[in-house]
Amino acid sequence: MLNPGTALSSSFDPLYYCFGAGERALVAGARITPHFGRRDSVVARSATAAAEVVARPVAGDAQPLLSVVGTPVVLDTSAGIGKATPAPVPAPGGLVLEMARGSDARNERAVTAAVRLVNPSRSPAIVYFRRALLTFEVHGPQGVAHCIPETESRHPARRGFTRLGPESSATLVSRLVELCPRGTFARAGVYWVGAELDTSADGGSVGLEAVTGQFRTSRPALVRVRRSIRLFPSRPVAGVNGTTPAVPVGAGTAVRASTAAPARPAPARR
Numbered sequence: 715m716l717n718p719g720t721a722l723s724s725s726f727d728p729l730y731y732c733f734g735a736g737e738r739a740l741v742a743g744a745r746i747t748p749h750f751g752r753r754d755s756v757v758a759r760s761a762t763a764a765a766e767v768v769a770r771p772v773a774g775d776a777q778p779l780l781s782v783v784g785t786p787v788v789l790d791t792s793a794g795i796g797k798a799t800p801a802p803v804p805a806p807g808g809l810v811l812e813m814a815r816g817s818d819a820r821n822e823r824a825v826t827a828a829v830r831l832v833n834p835s836r837s838p839a840i841v842y843f844r845r846a847l848l849t850f851e852v853h854g855p856q857g858v859a860h861c862i863p864e865t866e867s868r869h870p871a872r873r874g875f876t877r878l879g880p881e882s883s884a885t886l887v888s889r890l891v892e893l894c895p896r897g898t899f900a901r902a903g904v905y906w907v908g909a910e911l912d913t914s915a916d917g918g919s920v921g922l923e924a925v926t927g928q929f930r931t932s933r934p935a936l937v938r939v940r941r942s943i944r945l946f947p948s949r950p951v952a953g954v955n956g957t958t959p960a961v962p963v964g965a966g967t968a969v970r971a972s973t974a975a976p977a978r979p980a981p982a983r984r
Contacts, residue, residue, distance in 0.1 A: 715772065728789075729904045733818060733938045740789060748784035807925030808835045809878070811911050813935035814885050821941045822899035823891050829909045830885045831929070833878035840924040842915035843876040845886050849912070852890075852898055853934070854905035861894035872920040890937075902942045906934040 716722060732740055751768035769779040814828035829848055833839045846866035852859045876884050890899065890907070899905060910930045917924035 727904045729936065730938060733904070733936065742790055744789045745786050746789065747786045749781055750784070751779065751781040807839050807841070807927070809833055809839060809841065809925060809929060811909065811929035811931050813907065813909060813931045813933060816905075816907055816935035816937040818938050819899070819940065821939060821943050822897075823943075825890045825899045825905075825937055825939065826887055827890055827907050827909070827935055827937065828885055828887045829911070829931070830883050831876075831878065831911065832883040834881060836880045838880060839878045840875050840917060840922055841878065842870050842874060842913045842917070842924055843884055843886065843911070844874065844913075845888055847911055847913050848886065848888060849910050850888070850890060850893060851908045851910070852894060852905055854899070855901050855903040856898075859895055859898040861890060861898070863893050870915040870917070870920070872917075872922065875915075875917055875920075875922055875924055897945050899937070899939050900943050900945055902939050905937040905939065907937055908934040
Protein backbone atom coordinates (compact mmCIF):
# COMPACT_ATOMS: atom_id res chain seq x y z
CA MET A 715 0.00 0.00 0.00
CA LEU A 716 1.27 3.44 -0.96
CA ASN A 717 0.45 6.20 1.45
CA PRO A 718 -0.19 9.71 0.13
CA GLY A 719 3.04 11.36 -0.98
CA THR A 720 5.05 8.10 -1.13
CA ALA A 721 6.47 6.28 -4.16
CA LEU A 722 7.69 2.85 -5.18
CA SER A 723 10.56 2.58 -7.68
CA SER A 724 12.27 -0.31 -9.45
CA SER A 725 15.21 -0.33 -11.85
CA PHE A 726 15.48 -2.69 -14.82
CA ASP A 727 17.52 -3.29 -17.94
CA PRO A 728 15.49 -2.49 -21.10
CA LEU A 729 17.55 -5.08 -22.98
CA TYR A 730 15.79 -7.77 -20.96
CA TYR A 731 12.44 -6.83 -22.56
CA CYS A 732 13.83 -5.86 -25.97
CA PHE A 733 16.09 -8.90 -26.36
CA GLY A 734 16.70 -10.06 -29.93
CA ALA A 735 15.36 -7.94 -32.77
CA GLY A 736 14.27 -5.19 -30.37
CA GLU A 737 17.89 -4.43 -29.45
CA ARG A 738 18.24 -2.29 -32.57
CA ALA A 739 15.67 0.16 -31.19
CA LEU A 740 17.74 0.86 -28.07
CA VAL A 741 19.99 3.53 -29.51
CA ALA A 742 20.97 6.97 -28.25
CA GLY A 743 17.95 9.28 -28.49
CA ALA A 744 15.36 6.50 -28.32
CA ARG A 745 12.23 7.44 -26.37
CA ILE A 746 10.96 4.79 -23.92
CA THR A 747 7.53 4.91 -22.29
CA PRO A 748 7.01 2.42 -19.44
CA HIS A 749 3.67 0.68 -18.97
CA PHE A 750 2.70 -1.22 -15.83
CA GLY A 751 -0.11 -3.65 -16.54
CA ARG A 752 -2.24 -3.96 -19.69
CA ARG A 753 -2.05 -1.44 -22.50
CA ASP A 754 -5.40 -2.06 -24.25
CA SER A 755 -7.56 -0.75 -21.41
CA VAL A 756 -6.93 1.70 -18.59
CA VAL A 757 -9.95 1.15 -16.34
CA ALA A 758 -11.21 -2.21 -15.09
CA ARG A 759 -14.92 -2.30 -15.94
CA SER A 760 -15.72 -6.02 -15.74
CA ALA A 761 -15.39 -8.80 -13.17
CA THR A 762 -13.25 -10.86 -15.58
CA ALA A 763 -10.56 -8.20 -15.48
CA ALA A 764 -10.44 -8.02 -11.70
CA ALA A 765 -7.43 -10.34 -11.54
CA GLU A 766 -5.46 -7.99 -13.81
CA VAL A 767 -5.91 -4.89 -11.67
CA VAL A 768 -2.55 -3.29 -10.85
CA ALA A 769 -3.79 -0.39 -8.71
CA ARG A 770 -6.87 -0.13 -6.52
CA PRO A 771 -7.81 2.93 -4.45
CA VAL A 772 -8.27 2.30 -0.74
CA ALA A 773 -10.90 5.04 -0.43
CA GLY A 774 -12.81 7.36 -2.70
CA ASP A 775 -14.72 6.91 -5.95
CA ALA A 776 -11.73 6.30 -8.27
CA GLN A 777 -11.87 3.18 -10.45
CA PRO A 778 -9.34 0.29 -10.23
CA LEU A 779 -6.64 0.52 -12.89
CA LEU A 780 -5.45 -2.12 -15.33
CA SER A 781 -2.52 0.01 -16.48
CA VAL A 782 -0.29 2.78 -15.23
CA VAL A 783 1.71 4.78 -17.78
CA GLY A 784 5.05 6.20 -16.70
CA THR A 785 6.92 9.31 -17.76
CA PRO A 786 8.87 8.78 -21.02
CA VAL A 787 12.66 8.74 -20.81
CA VAL A 788 15.26 9.30 -23.53
CA LEU A 789 18.32 7.06 -23.77
CA ASP A 790 21.77 8.54 -24.05
CA THR A 791 25.18 6.95 -24.60
CA SER A 792 25.98 7.00 -20.87
CA ALA A 793 23.65 4.02 -20.46
CA GLY A 794 26.01 1.87 -22.52
CA ILE A 795 23.44 1.45 -25.31
CA GLY A 796 23.98 2.81 -28.76
CA LYS A 797 27.71 3.37 -28.32
CA ALA A 798 29.96 2.90 -31.29
CA THR A 799 31.34 -0.63 -31.49
CA PRO A 800 35.09 -0.86 -32.05
CA ALA A 801 36.13 -2.52 -35.28
CA PRO A 802 37.60 -6.02 -34.97
CA VAL A 803 41.37 -5.91 -34.67
CA PRO A 804 43.21 -8.70 -36.51
CA ALA A 805 45.45 -10.73 -34.19
CA PRO A 806 48.49 -12.84 -35.10
CA GLY A 807 48.16 -14.37 -38.53
CA GLY A 808 45.48 -11.85 -39.48
CA LEU A 809 42.77 -13.90 -37.72
CA VAL A 810 39.84 -12.29 -35.89
CA LEU A 811 37.97 -13.72 -32.90
CA GLU A 812 34.27 -12.82 -32.71
CA MET A 813 31.32 -13.60 -30.49
CA ALA A 814 29.01 -15.26 -33.00
CA ARG A 815 25.96 -15.25 -30.72
CA GLY A 816 24.76 -15.51 -27.15
CA SER A 817 21.58 -17.26 -26.08
CA ASP A 818 18.08 -16.72 -24.74
CA ALA A 819 18.17 -19.22 -21.88
CA ARG A 820 15.43 -20.37 -19.55
CA ASN A 821 17.89 -20.61 -16.65
CA GLU A 822 21.60 -20.90 -15.86
CA ARG A 823 21.87 -24.50 -17.06
CA ALA A 824 20.82 -23.57 -20.61
CA VAL A 825 23.26 -20.70 -21.21
CA THR A 826 25.50 -21.13 -24.25
CA ALA A 827 27.81 -18.87 -26.25
CA ALA A 828 29.19 -19.33 -29.76
CA VAL A 829 32.69 -18.08 -30.63
CA ARG A 830 33.82 -17.65 -34.23
CA LEU A 831 37.41 -17.50 -35.50
CA VAL A 832 37.56 -15.71 -38.84
CA ASN A 833 40.27 -15.73 -41.50
CA PRO A 834 39.57 -12.57 -43.54
CA SER A 835 42.67 -12.95 -45.71
CA ARG A 836 43.00 -14.69 -49.07
CA SER A 837 45.52 -17.19 -47.76
CA PRO A 838 44.70 -20.32 -45.75
CA ALA A 839 45.67 -20.56 -42.10
CA ILE A 840 46.07 -23.42 -39.64
CA VAL A 841 45.31 -22.95 -35.95
CA TYR A 842 44.76 -25.11 -32.87
CA PHE A 843 41.19 -23.96 -32.11
CA ARG A 844 39.73 -25.88 -29.15
CA ARG A 845 37.07 -25.20 -26.50
CA ALA A 846 39.61 -25.97 -23.80
CA LEU A 847 41.61 -22.92 -24.91
CA LEU A 848 38.71 -20.45 -24.63
CA THR A 849 38.13 -18.29 -21.56
CA PHE A 850 35.11 -16.05 -21.05
CA GLU A 851 34.49 -12.79 -19.20
CA VAL A 852 30.92 -12.23 -18.05
CA HIS A 853 29.42 -8.88 -16.97
CA GLY A 854 26.05 -9.28 -15.32
CA PRO A 855 23.74 -8.24 -12.46
CA GLN A 856 26.15 -9.73 -9.90
CA GLY A 857 29.30 -8.13 -11.29
CA VAL A 858 32.15 -9.62 -13.33
CA ALA A 859 33.03 -13.31 -13.50
CA HIS A 860 35.83 -15.11 -15.34
CA CYS A 861 35.15 -18.55 -16.79
CA ILE A 862 38.23 -20.73 -17.12
CA PRO A 863 38.14 -24.32 -18.43
CA GLU A 864 40.18 -27.19 -17.08
CA THR A 865 43.78 -27.21 -18.30
CA GLU A 866 44.25 -29.42 -21.36
CA SER A 867 47.28 -31.61 -20.71
CA ARG A 868 47.17 -33.88 -23.74
CA HIS A 869 49.59 -33.43 -26.63
CA PRO A 870 48.02 -31.62 -29.63
CA ALA A 871 47.24 -34.25 -32.26
CA ARG A 872 47.36 -33.45 -35.95
CA ARG A 873 43.62 -33.91 -36.35
CA GLY A 874 43.04 -31.37 -33.56
CA PHE A 875 44.22 -28.50 -35.77
CA THR A 876 41.73 -26.53 -37.84
CA ARG A 877 42.41 -25.35 -41.38
CA LEU A 878 40.74 -22.06 -42.19
CA GLY A 879 40.45 -21.47 -45.89
CA PRO A 880 40.60 -18.01 -47.45
CA GLU A 881 37.79 -15.77 -46.16
CA SER A 882 36.31 -18.57 -44.06
CA SER A 883 35.64 -19.21 -40.38
CA ALA A 884 35.13 -21.88 -37.72
CA THR A 885 32.68 -21.72 -34.80
CA LEU A 886 32.68 -23.39 -31.38
CA VAL A 887 29.69 -23.46 -29.02
CA SER A 888 30.36 -23.68 -25.27
CA ARG A 889 27.95 -24.47 -22.46
CA LEU A 890 28.96 -21.82 -19.95
CA VAL A 891 27.61 -23.55 -16.85
CA GLU A 892 30.44 -26.06 -17.32
CA LEU A 893 33.11 -23.34 -17.35
CA CYS A 894 31.93 -20.49 -15.14
CA PRO A 895 31.93 -20.23 -11.33
CA ARG A 896 28.85 -21.63 -9.66
CA GLY A 897 25.98 -19.15 -9.72
CA THR A 898 27.37 -16.87 -12.44
CA PHE A 899 24.02 -16.93 -14.31
CA ALA A 900 21.80 -17.77 -11.33
CA ARG A 901 19.94 -14.46 -11.41
CA ALA A 902 17.49 -13.56 -14.17
CA GLY A 903 18.71 -10.68 -16.32
CA VAL A 904 20.96 -9.68 -19.20
CA TYR A 905 24.64 -10.61 -19.37
CA TRP A 906 27.47 -9.40 -21.63
CA VAL A 907 29.90 -12.17 -22.60
CA GLY A 908 33.33 -11.75 -24.21
CA ALA A 909 35.92 -14.40 -25.03
CA GLU A 910 39.65 -14.91 -25.39
CA LEU A 911 41.61 -17.62 -27.19
CA ASP A 912 45.15 -18.44 -26.14
CA THR A 913 46.80 -20.99 -28.41
CA SER A 914 50.48 -21.83 -28.32
CA ALA A 915 50.53 -25.08 -30.31
CA ASP A 916 52.53 -24.31 -33.46
CA GLY A 917 52.07 -27.78 -34.96
CA GLY A 918 55.79 -28.33 -35.45
CA SER A 919 55.71 -31.74 -33.76
CA VAL A 920 53.11 -33.02 -36.24
CA GLY A 921 54.54 -31.42 -39.39
CA LEU A 922 52.30 -28.33 -39.47
CA GLU A 923 52.90 -24.58 -39.33
CA ALA A 924 50.09 -23.16 -37.22
CA VAL A 925 49.27 -19.63 -36.13
CA THR A 926 49.84 -18.99 -32.42
CA GLY A 927 49.04 -16.12 -30.08
CA GLN A 928 46.26 -14.52 -28.08
CA PHE A 929 42.95 -13.52 -29.69
CA ARG A 930 40.27 -11.43 -27.96
CA THR A 931 36.77 -10.46 -29.04
CA SER A 932 36.14 -6.74 -29.49
CA ARG A 933 32.35 -6.91 -29.11
CA PRO A 934 30.48 -8.96 -26.46
CA ALA A 935 27.46 -11.16 -27.08
CA LEU A 936 24.24 -10.81 -25.10
CA VAL A 937 22.75 -13.56 -22.98
CA ARG A 938 19.30 -13.34 -21.42
CA VAL A 939 18.41 -15.58 -18.49
CA ARG A 940 14.64 -15.63 -17.97
CA ARG A 941 14.41 -17.45 -14.64
CA SER A 942 16.47 -17.25 -11.50
CA ILE A 943 17.49 -20.39 -9.70
CA ARG A 944 18.01 -20.88 -6.00
CA LEU A 945 21.50 -21.96 -4.97
CA PHE A 946 22.08 -24.14 -1.96
CA PRO A 947 25.38 -23.96 -0.07
CA SER A 948 27.73 -26.73 -1.09
CA ARG A 949 30.35 -28.52 0.93
CA PRO A 950 33.28 -26.27 1.99
CA VAL A 951 36.37 -26.28 -0.22
CA ALA A 952 39.72 -26.94 1.41
CA GLY A 953 42.06 -23.97 1.04
CA VAL A 954 45.80 -23.47 1.31
CA ASN A 955 47.52 -25.04 4.32
CA GLY A 956 44.39 -26.91 5.30
CA THR A 957 42.28 -23.78 5.88
CA THR A 958 38.64 -23.64 4.84
CA PRO A 959 37.82 -20.23 3.31
CA ALA A 960 34.29 -18.90 3.36
CA VAL A 961 33.24 -18.72 -0.28
CA PRO A 962 29.96 -16.84 -0.84
CA VAL A 963 27.57 -18.52 -3.26
CA GLY A 964 27.74 -16.91 -6.69
CA ALA A 965 30.62 -14.65 -5.72
CA GLY A 966 32.14 -14.96 -9.19
CA THR A 967 35.40 -16.50 -8.02
CA ALA A 968 36.62 -19.81 -9.34
CA VAL A 969 37.96 -22.12 -6.66
CA ARG A 970 39.94 -25.22 -7.54
CA ALA A 971 40.50 -27.97 -5.00
CA SER A 972 42.24 -31.32 -5.03
CA THR A 973 39.94 -34.34 -5.00
CA ALA A 974 42.58 -36.68 -3.61
CA ALA A 975 41.64 -38.43 -0.37
CA PRO A 976 43.67 -37.46 2.70
CA ALA A 977 46.42 -39.86 3.63
CA ARG A 978 45.62 -42.27 6.46
CA PRO A 979 47.95 -42.38 9.44
CA ALA A 980 50.22 -45.38 9.64
CA PRO A 981 49.17 -48.01 12.20
CA ALA A 982 51.09 -47.89 15.49
CA ARG A 983 53.64 -50.60 16.04
CA ARG A 984 53.27 -52.90 19.03
